[in-house]
Amino acid sequence: MDIFKGENFIEFTAKFPTDELCKQYLSDIMWNDGYKCCKCGHDKHSNKPNMSKVCTKCFHIESPTANIMFHKVKFELRKAFFILILDDCNN
Secondary structure, X not given: OHHHOOOOHHHHHHHOOOHHHHHHHHXXXXXXXXXXXXXXOOOOEEEOOOOOEEEOOOOXXXXXXXXXXXXXXXXXXXXXXXXXXXXXXXX
């Protein structure tokens, strides 16, 4: 997450005050080039309130955290973001 290099903790906290904004950020990155279902390859979808996408052909649900370092994280996404920025500050 090179986008956060050089940011201090206060700037980072202001940019991501909620889990929803963290999910929106990941969603924007994940589907930057458009949606394509990872199961069937279909490119049409509907949106769920939690930033997930549902394929309109096979109904596969894909989360913005799917298959990345945040996959199956059991705590707040914002906390996971904090861990990354704090780790970056220590390196």
